[in-house]
Amino acid sequence: MKTIPAFISATVDQFRYAPLVIQIAVIFTAVAVSMTAIAYISILLNRYRSHRREKKLAALHPLIDELLTEHILMNEELYTDEPVEATVPVGVFDKPIFEKKWARQVLIQRLMQYRDNVQGAMGDQLRSLYIQLGLDKDSLKKLKSSRWDHKIQALGELTNMDIPIADVIILPLTNSRNRELRATARHAYIKLSKNEPFKFFDVATEPLLLWDQVELFRIISTTDRISIPNFAQWITYSSNKSIIAFCLKLVEHYQQLSAVPAVVKLLDTRDHYLRANAINCLGKLRIESVEDKLMSMYDSQPHHCRTEILKAFGRISSGKQVDFLRQEFLHSSDFEIRKHAAKSLINNQWAASSLIQELVDTATRENKLILKHCMNPLIKF
């Protein structure tokens, strides 16, 4: 009869003298089994942790909401647009739960959520509460954390609450090697800096992502304090194409007529994507004086610049390009070109109504369909 140690040593011997394949298989089987077990345990722990967190949040949120409702939302003095010197109800938040870090974090997030929904005196009051509860210290501490995602979170909180950050702290972050952090820090700088918010436009060499443009656009167009510069300086001098393209959008948004000469100059650029952007911008600004130039360059342009020129004629709607549009509509072999010509003709309808009628009566079947398509108010494009 075998004893247990003997059995083990026999097994070990068996393993030792087994072929390599078997040895590998045995080792890997053991690894796989333990990895699977670890995975099970991790799933278990993870679910348990988030379950507990959810429960805690479910208790804390109503408490915060109640306090905020009672002491801020109900405050009669806050229903005006003027800044009021209402007292901030710091005392009511003096509860043991708010000494805990996680609860303070939840409070910060809730305050931010409220500030996304209200502004004016009530928004200011929420901000004062944030400061007087010392929550800005929490955010600033997170800003010094070594983890980049914590830093980003902190920047988000500080910008939401409009808390100025010292240049010595934020400027190094704007050059961080982490792209996300770098972009967020620059956005925060633009929002919070008092002296030269747009300085990154001068130095940025990497492309400005579409995603960052969205964020920047929001910051620039919603922060009242930022004074809008003349974007012509970057349109003319920047070597960063994405910055130029972004400035064109800003020119359009602010209807910045002072930048028009720079945009017109950009029509000569060799980059045809930028050129198309410039044409688009001029059309949306409805710069009538540029029509002749657009007309003269039309023939030498690639397809998408041509369609932009046709669209611009429709937007400007001076009535002067009707003959040209008619000619393109009738004679171009390209469907898209004909469609845009037709669309722009319809946009010039005040000057071309008899012409359009004549075209409808005489056009080929397909052209007639295009015209009808463009005239139908139910179809947008």
Added chain:
Amino acid sequence: MHKILVIEDDEVMPKIFQRILHKENYQLDHVVNGKEAIQKLEETNYGYDLIITDIMMPYANGFEILSRVKSRKEGKPIAVIIVSNAGNEDMILEGFKLGADDFLKKPVIPGELLIRVKRLLMQYQ
């Protein structure tokens, strides 16, 4: 007393509305999505004086509700305010085309909201 229906799937905003509009003694009902909104409207036979709605939410979007309310022939007309964080100009235009009476972007200024609500309710009286 005026009856107001708030359609909003955000958690915080209805609480704020509740408080802002509470001041004037309006009676406020709150639903969280398009389906509940339509149910509520039909249950009460469109018995509201004002509707405050978001645009994008589950089941039926704000435009659909707007179109239902505004295309109704019988009964008294109901004022509709759209409150949304979608600041896209096309969307705002779309809303006005469908007959929205007002459009407010989030974040709202409480005093402004109150004045606009009051003004609309007066107009529709």
Added chain:
Amino acid sequence: MDSTFWEMLRNIFEAGTFIYGAVLLGTYALLALFSIIAVRSYAKKGESQQVDILLKSPLAPGITVLAPAYNEGLTIIYNVRSLMTLVYPRYEIIVINDGSTDNSLEQLIEAFELVPVDFAYNVKIPTQPVRKIYKSSNPAYALLTVIDKVNGKSKADAVNAGINAASYDYFVCTDVDCILHEHTLMELIKPVMQEPHKRVIATGATLRIANSCEFDEGVMTRMRPPRQLLPRFQEVEYIRAFVLGKMGWSLINCVPNVSGGLGLFDKEVAIRSGGYDFSSFGEDMELMTRMCRYASDNKIDYAIRYVPRTLCWTEAPVTVRIFGRQRTRWARGLAQLMHAHFSMFLNPGYGRMGMIIFPYNFFFELLAPLVEAIGIIFYITGAVLGLINWPTALLLLLFIYTYSVMITTLAILWDQLTFRYYKSWREVIYLCATPLMEMFIYHPLIVFFSLRGYFHFLTGKKSSWGNMQRRGFKQQATAH
């Protein structure tokens, strides 16, 4: 058979299998590592980037949502309604009624107050003729366009018609019977907007099985793993394929395919590549391959991205018969694709597509069922002849088994760590137990149906099923 010959054959076979297996298992280990990096980085980024910023922005790129429908009368209204509640500032929906024989079109006309319009439809990709195009007379439904076309016997033909009518630069392709997450469009466009240098030509996301989830008028109210075994196997398989597979590949920019259930595509590249191929049995992967090919040929520095979040729920087949049809079709599609594009195989001109993705698919997707089948035959023969060293064989089998359970469990873990789907413990335990049975029940089915698909490919069997049966499981699923 003389036994030294057998011995030699066995040695060669075993060495071959060993190398093949080692590379395959090594790849899986790497994928597991890559995918956790990719998934965590997605989650970390996601915390700081609120998607609703895009919602407020006039700079959001426009997206066309294409939903082909064939005899979906039961659910079409709810499904279109649910598409209309997607959270995105600039999009349109094009429903393509692919010559349905039920009353889908009438229902659509009635529910959304549609009227026929004179639409300048430009045939950029040839399809079966379009009968009429409808728009709503109610401005509330202004984003909806309905195309009524002659049945083209394929999803590809229907989607192509939709692409022709699309007005935005990106299109999202989905099945009308798929349920989308409300943030789908924002999640799919985000990787496109965040790419500094490359052109992102497609983005995909994780798909899951809808069978046991609860829905109310086209909105999901409760997510659950399927209760029935066959769909649950598929759920586990999808988690592994998407969260571990596709995410791992996407870290090294080697995504092989964007699933047909949900994907966002660059319209220009898709059109220039010729659109979907109606004769293909795996039109989604086929288009992706052609788009990559087009991009490489035209020196476009492209990328395909994946989002680990589940954005789409699809009804899975519940009977072996219909499941078999689906997998046979997929396998046939794969064989077709490999055959048609074989010039890309190990062709450095096609970059990673030619050097990594294509060879991987060839050896480990296409050949895997064959290798396994040969292995099984080999062992059965050996067993009959009494030439098997049973302890070794069983040990190897045990190793393969534990390894595959580990990989699948890791995939479930990655998914759970980041998103914590499902509500109750029991559901997760059910799900974790499923991989334990996979090798004995589910896997042999897949091998068998794949071989059947290859056989059909080789014999050129006319497919007797059109789009009717492709979604046939739908009716069955609702009957339960």
